[in-house]
Structures are given as structure tokens and as C-alpha cells.
Amino acid sequence: MIKIKDLHATIEGNEILKGLNLEINAGEVHAIMGPNGSGKSTLANVLAGHEGYEVTKGEVIYEDKDLLDLAPEDRAREGLFLAFQYPIEIPGISNATFLKTAVNEIRKYRGEEELTAKQFLDLIKEKTKILDMDNSLLSRSVNTGFSGGEKKRNEIFQLLMLDPKFAMLDETDSGLDIDALKLVSHGVNSFKAKDKAVLVVTHYQRLLDYIVPDFVHVLSNGKIIKSGGKELALELEEKGYDWIKPEKAAAHSA
Amino acid sequence: MSEEELSEDMKVVEDVTQSEYKWGFVTDIEADEAPKGLNEEIVRFISAKKGEPEWMLEWRLKAYRYWLKMEEPKWAKVGYPKIDFQDIRYYSAPKQKPELESLDEVDPELIKTFEKLGIPIEEQKRLSGVAVDAVFDSVSVATTFKKTLEDKGIIFSSVSEAVKNHPELVKKYLGSVVPYTDNYYAALNAAVFSDGSFVFIPKGVRCPMELSTYFRINAQDTGQFERTLIIAEDSSYVSYLEGCTAPMRDNNQLHAAVVELITLDNAEIKYSTVQNWYPGDKDGKGGIYNFVTKRGVCRGVNSKISWTQVETGSAITWKYPSCVLQGDNSVGEFYSVAVTNNFQQADTGTKMIHLGKNTKSTIISKGISAGRSDNSYRGLVKVGKKAEGSRNFSQCDSMLMGDQCGAHTFPYIEVDNKSAMVEHEATTSKVGEDQIFYLNQRGISTEDAINLIVNGFCKEVFNELPMEFAVEAQKLLAISLEGSVG
Numbered sequence: 001m002i003k004i005k006d007l008h009a010t011i012e013g014n015e016i017l018k019g020l021n022l023e024i025n026a027g028e029v030h031a032i033m034g035p036n037g038s039g040k041s042t043l044a045n046v047l048a049g050h051e052g053y054e055v056t057k058g059e060v061i062y063e064d065k066d067l068l069d070l071a072p073e074d075r076a077r078e079g080l081f082l083a084f085q086y087p088i089e090i091p092g093i094s095n096a097t098f099l100k101t102a103v104n105e106i107r108k109y110r111g112e113e114e115l116t117a118k119q120f121l122d123l124i125k126e127k128t129k130i131l132d133m134d135n136s137l138l139s140r141s142v143n144t145g146f147s148g149g150e151k152k153r154n155e156i157f158q159l160l161m162l163d164p165k166f167a168m169l170d171e172t173d174s175g176l177d178i179d180a181l182k183l184v185s186h187g188v189n190s191f192k193a194k195d196k197a198v199l200v201v202t203h204y205q206r207l208l209d210y211i212v213p214d215f216v217h218v219l220s221n222g223k224i225i226k227s228g229g230k231e232l233a234l235e236l237e238e239k240g241y242d243w244i245k246p247e248k249a250a251a252h253s254a
Numbered sequence: 255m256s257e258e259e260l261s262e263d264m265k266v267v268e269d270v271t272q273s274e275y276k277w278g279f280v281t282d283i284e285a286d287e288a289p290k291g292l293n294e295e296i297v298r299f300i301s302a303k304k305g306e307p308e309w310m311l312e313w314r315l316k317a318y319r320y321w322l323k324m325e326e327p328k329w330a331k332v333g334y335p336k337i338d339f340q341d342i343r344y345y346s347a348p349k350q351k352p353e354l355e356s357l358d359e360v361d362p363e364l365i366k367t368f369e370k371l372g373i374p375i376e377e378q379k380r381l382s383g384v385a386v387d388a389v390f391d392s393v394s395v396a397t398t399f400k401k402t403l404e405d406k407g408i409i410f411s412s413v414s415e416a417v418k419n420h421p422e423l424v425k426k427y428l429g430s431v432v433p434y435t436d437n438y439y440a441a442l443n444a445a446v447f448s449d450g451s452f453v454f455i456p457k458g459v460r461c462p463m464e465l466s467t468y469f470r471i472n473a474q475d476t477g478q479f480e481r482t483l484i485i486a487e488d489s490s491y492v493s494y495l496e497g498c499t500a501p502m503r504d505n506n507q508l509h510a511a512v513v514e515l516i517t518l519d520n521a522e523i524k525y526s527t528v529q530n531w532y533p534g535d536k537d538g539k540g541g542i543y544n545f546v547t548k549r550g551v552c553r554g555v556n557s558k559i560s561w562t563q564v565e566t567g568s569a570i571t572w573k574y575p576s577c578v579l580q581g582d583n584s585v586g587e588f589y590s591v592a593v594t595n596n597f598q599q600a601d602t603g604t605k606m607i608h609l610g611k612n613t614k615s616t617i618i619s620k621g622i623s624a625g626r627s628d629n630s631y632r633g634l635v636k637v638g639k640k641a642e643g644s645r646n647f648s649q650c651d652s653m654l655m656g657d658q659c660g661a662h663t664f665p666y667i668e669v670d671n672k673s674a675m676v677e678h679e680a681t682t683s684k685v686g687e688d689q690i691f692y693l694n695q696r697g698i699s700t701e702d703a704i705n706l707i708v709n710g711f712c713k714e715v716f717n718e719l720p721m722e723f724a725v726e727a728q729k730l731l732a733i734s735l736e737g738s739v740g
Binding site for chain 2 (some may be wrong): 071
């Protein structure tokens with residue numbers, strides 16, 4: 001689904017990604033772990049098209065398209081989704097209006113009819129159920145005054161509503177209590193399918209108990225230095241990151 | 255000495271005026287436009303062109319003489335080169351036959367212009383049921399739906415016609431809300447006003463349609479001095495729409511309109527404006543100076559005046575639609591969106607003057623600044639000694655786009671009655687690139703993202719606009735803010 005080759009990216013002149021390689025196929029769940037500052041969030045933001053980052057080298061092929069050539073909104077319309085680490089507040093626009101606009105923009109791009117009010121409401125009902133979400137969050141302004149947990153849950157709600165192909169979760173587990181973590185994971189698991197892929201960025205193994213990855217990668221200093229199965233996450237949890245670093249494993253592509 | 259040299263030499267209005275007498279303009283009554291400059295001759299010329307009675311001319315002259323003694327106000331937070339009032343043409347009429355019965359008689363060129371502006375009068379007649387009094391430059395050219403209105407006893411005409419046909423009403427009400435002594439531009443307007451709309455809703459009549467005047471500034475260097483007077487008698491209601499647009503142009507243009515509203519017992523006037531005059535180019539060159547005095551008096555008990563405005567145009571806006579709440583239990587409302595971009599400057603707000611008992615006012619002001627513009631809210635809430643139990647609620651929100659623009663709030667509150675309650679809330683927010691990226695990531699284009707954010711911000715005001723107007727206002731906002739972020 002997505003193939004990242006020798007990706008280099010800088011922010012304000014500092015190189016954060018230093019030749020990252022990664023390939024993710026449909027139906028797979030990948031987890032990226034790594035110490036603070038290793039470039040995990042940068043990778044997610046670069047793939048989503050954040051303007052603050054400059055790609056200086058490398059390429060990303062997404063569904064046979066040059067991803068880096070696409071505007072951020074077109075990446076989203078092509079089915080790439082980022083659940084933000086820090087969801088942004090937008091006062092004055094209700095969550096419902098925002099979602100309706102987004103859903104219909106994406107449908108339009110795919111050449112599909114816009115949803116009727118009834119269809120949209122039915123979709124909302126179905127998805128809020130999965131996340132056990134309070135309907136009042138829909139009439140409130142986007143993320144405005146939401147608690148940390150509500151914001152994260154709202155991200156996953158958007159994931160389910162927009163139904164992308166490739167979902168990136170940027171530390172979605174941070175700030176969640178165990179009940180919320182279970183609900184959010186349940187939401188993500190209900191999204192998983194043969195034709196979908198998920199990239200989970202996290203610090204902690206805990207989330208991976210609920211969203212079980214097929215592959216785990218360790219990102220350090222802008223490169224993937226080790227890849228493995230889900231047991232790698234457990235190993236990291238036990239030993240920390242230091243034991244890998246000396247290995248200086250060659251850039252690894254899955 | 256030529257007119258040009260004259261204007262160069264003169265620094266102060268007084269000097270110029272004295273010199274003018276010396277040069278003694280001779281104006282041709284048959285001319286379609288007045289020569290540049292202002293003096294008593296010009297005032298007489300305008301009055302004569304309109305075939306006005308003596309009392310009207312006298313009033314104009316009194317205003318003119320009063321204006322001579324006044325000084326241009328300087329307190330607003332706007333900056334612009336000194337206006338040379340002698341370099342302005344105060345009258346220009348489109349070439350046409352007078353007294354038209356139907357649209358067929360209107361100059362087709364004129365109709366074409368309206369169509370270019372997206373205001374096909376024929377269409378509007380058919381589709382929206384809006385009666386249109388189209389003012390093209392200084393003379394009314396088409397008044398539609400007159401018959402329907404006449405059947406109800408409603409008068410909707412140009413002020414010029416009203417002076418001729420309903421002198422008793424004009425004498426009674428003109429200048430009763432905004433006297434020519436009120437301020438510099440009100441005095442100037444009284445002296446040289448070209449035309450405008452006159453609306454009279456008789457007792458107990460609810461106007462069956464939105465009344466609307468579209469006007470635009472067209473002739474080169476012609477200041478537009480509109481004068482609008484709306485009277486709602488006991489238990490009547492009218493909604494009036496004012497929409498403006500102007501073509502691109504290079505020279506700064508002065509626009510000094512006066513609008514007067516009067517509501518008697520239990521009457522209501524809703525006055526909505528979408529203002530989209532040429533704001534100048536990206537470098538701040540050109541654009542219209544909009545110095546407007548708008549005021550309504552709730553003269554009767556339980557009466558209501560509601561101002562809704564969406565201001566996106568003009569290089570400089572100086573405008574404070576106000577309500578004088580004289581009748582007991584009367585209500586004043588002000589809903590405003592003011593957008594400034596590039597080098598635009600807006601100093602706008604309202605005055606709510608509570609005089610009667612249990613009077614209520616609401617102020618919702620939304621300022622959006624982008625580019626290098628400056629946007630100020632200036633509002634006065636005044637509660638008089640006798641205004642027992644009065645209430646005001648004010649909310650002023652500012653939104654900034656980019657980091658080179660300015661937003662300012664100047665609330666003035668004067669309360670002379672202890673039982674009154676006055677509330678003021680203000681917020682400032684910034685449209686961030688992060689917000690836009692967030693919306694982008696959900697498949698929404700940057701342009702739509704800005705529209706969403708801005709419309710969300712302005713929602714409370716748009717809700718007050720008549721439906722079609724609200725749609726137009728949203729489009730205007732989008733155009734005004736194009737390219738201002740990201």
C-alpha cells in the first residue's frame with residue numbers, strides 16, 4: 001500500500017528523518033516505537049503533508065502514486081488518515097458540520113454522491129456506538145473544550161467516519177485511561193480489514209496489547225534500526241531502547 | 255488659475271471656500287454633472303437639478319454653512335491622506351429619460367451593468383419577490399413592485415420623489431434622527447446628498463417583501479452621498495436590504511451616506527447591509543472611503559430596530575449604526591461582521607443609547623483582520639437616568655489571520671441608572687496554520703478550511719441575515735480573504 005524509500009526530512013533546517021525505509025501492505029498493522037525525538041511523529045506528519053517539514057531526499061509511493069506530490073487534502077482524499085497526537089481546536093464549527101464537510105469532500109473526490117442528512121445521521125449512529133460516544137460531542141465545536149480523552153476518541157471517531165485506507169495513529173494512547181484505551185483500540189480494530197493498513201506510533205507497549213501489530217519497528221535517530229514481530233515490543237518494554245542502539249543495525253526495510 | 259492649481263494651493267477648507275467665491279463657479283443647469291469642488295453654487299445646482307422646493311434648498315444651505323465651520327473628525331483609528339473636498343465632484347447623473355414607468359424604458363446599458371454585477375432586476379422581480387429601488391450613481395432609475403406596495407399604502411421611492419410627492423413626511427422626519435449638526439460627514443451629506451431611498455410603512459402594515467436597494471459608485475471621481483429615510487408607523491414592520499458593489503478603480507473615493515430609521519409604537523425595522531466596495535489593491539492603492547452615519551430611533555414603546563451588517567469592502571470604513579432607545583421597552587440590536595484584508599482599515603461599531611425604561615440592546619460584533627489591515631470595534635453603551643431596568647449585552651470577538659494585522663476593541667460604557675445591567679465580553683483568536691492543516695488532513699481544501707473557520711466565527715451574525723443575503727455574505731467573505739493564510 002505504501003512504500004517509503006530513503007526518506008530524509010528536515011524541520012527548520014534540522015534533519016529529523018535520515019534515510020527511512022518502510023513498506024506496509026494492505027491488511028497489515030505496523031507499529032513504530034522509539035525514544036523521544038527519534039522522528040516518530042515527524043514521519044506521520046511528513047506522510048500527511050505538514051508544511052512545516054521539508055522532504056530533502058527519498059520517495060514515498062502510495063497506491064502507485066507519488067505521495068509527496070499530492071497536496072495534504074488530496075492525500076486525505078486518497079485515503080490517508082492521521083489521528084493527531086494533539087488534535088486541534090476549531091471554535092464555532094460543530095463537529096457534525098465539520099465531519100459532514102469532510103465526508104462529502106472525500107466522496108466527491110471519489111466520484112460518489114454526497115450523503116443525505118439521513119444517511120449521514122445513520123452513519124454517525126453506527127460509529128458512535130462502536131466508541132460509546134456521547135452524541136453531545138457532535139454539536140460541540142470541533143475539539144473545543146474537549147478533555148484529552150475526548151479529543152483522542154474524537155480522532156478515532158473521525159477515522160471511522162471517513163473510512164480511509166491507510167490510518168496513522170500518532171500516540172493516540174497518550175493521556176488515555178485504561179477504559180478509554182480499550183474503547184479507542186476497539187474502534188481501530190473495527191477499522192482493520194484486508195484492504196486497510198494501520199501504522200501505530202507509540203511509546204508504550206500497552207497499546208499494542210489491544211491493537212496487535214504484525215510488525216514492530218524501532219526508530220532511532222531518523223532511521224529504522226530494528227524490525228520484528230509483536231514480541232519485539234515486549235522486549236523493548238522490558239529492556240528499554242539502549243540494548244538495540246549499539247547494534248547499529250543496517251537500515252531495515254520490511 | 256486652473257482648478258488643479260486651486261486645489262493644490264488650498265490647505266484648509268475655509269481658505270478654499272473663500273477663494274471659490276472669488277472665482278465664482280458658473281454652473282450649467284443642463285449639465286449632467288457638476289464641476290469639481292464645493293460651494294453654495296454647487297449646493298444650489300444639485301437642488302435645482304432635482305427640482306427641489308425652496309425649503310429643501312434652504313435646509314441644504316444651512317447644512318453647508320454649518321459644515322464650513324466644522325472640522326474633520328480625527329478620533330477614529332484610521333489613517334489616510336487629507337481629503338481635498340474641492341477635488342470631488344458632487345453631482346453626476348447617468349444619461350437617461352426621467353420618470354420611467356417600467357424597466358423597458360431604462361437605458362439598456364444600465365441594465366447590462368446591473369447584470370454584470372449579478373443583479374438582474376428582471377430576475378429578481380420574478381424569482382425572489384424583492385422590490386428593487388436601484389440607484390445608479392445619483393439618480394434612481396428603476397423602482398419595481400411599486401404597485402403591490404402602493405396597495406398596502408407603503409411608500410418606497412427615491413428621496414427626490416418623496417420630496418416632491420410627500421413633502422409633509424420628509425419635512426417631519428428628514429434630519430430628525432441625524433441632524434446636519436451631528437457630525438462633519440452628516441453635515442456634508444445634508445448639503446449635497448444626491449439621492450437614496452425613502453420608505454414609509456403606515457400603521458399596522460407588515461411589508462410583504464424585503465425592500466432592497468442596490469447601488470454602486472460609477473462615474474469617475476463622483477462622491478456618492480446617499481440619504482436613506484425609513485419610517486415605520488405604529489405596529490408596522492419592514493425589512494430593508496442594502497447591498498453594494500463597486501467596480502475596480504484607482505482613485506480614492508469618498509462615500510458619506512446618512513441613514514435614518516424611525517420606529518413608532520410597536521413597530522420594527524430590520525436593516526441589513528452587505529457592503530463590498532472596492533477596498534484598494536494589494537498594496538493599499540485606491541479604494542473607497544466609507545464615512546457613514548447610520549442611526550435609528552425607537553421612538554415608540556415596544557419598538558425595535560435591528561442592524562445587521564457584513565462589511566468586507568472599502569479602504570477605510572468609519573461607521574457606527576446606532577439605536578436611540580427612547581420608547582419604553584424598546585429593543586436595539588447590532589450584529590456585525592467586519593472583514594479587513596491587505597491595507598484596509600475599519601473603525602466600526604455601534605452606539606446603544608438607552609433612554610426609556612426597560613430598554614434592551616444586544617451587540618454582537620465579529621472582526622476579522624488579515625494581511626496588514628487594521629480592524630477596530632468602537633462601541634458606546636449609554637444608559638440614561640430614567641432608563642430604569644435597562645439591559646445590554648455586548649460581545650466583541652476578533653479573529654486574526656497572519657501576524658501583520660491588528661484588531662482593537664474600544665468599548666465605552668456610561669451608566670447613569672443603578673438598576674441597569676451592562677455586560678461586555680470580548681475574545682481574540684487566531685486562525686492558525688495548524689487548524690488549516692488539520693482540516694486539510696480531513697480532505698478539506700485550504701480555501702474551504704478558511705471558509706469553515708470564518709463562517710463558524712461569524713455564524714451568530716449570518717443567522718440574522720435574510721437567507722439569500724447570508725449566502726451572498728459567505729461568498730463575499732471567501733473572496734475577501736482569498737490567499738490570506740498559507
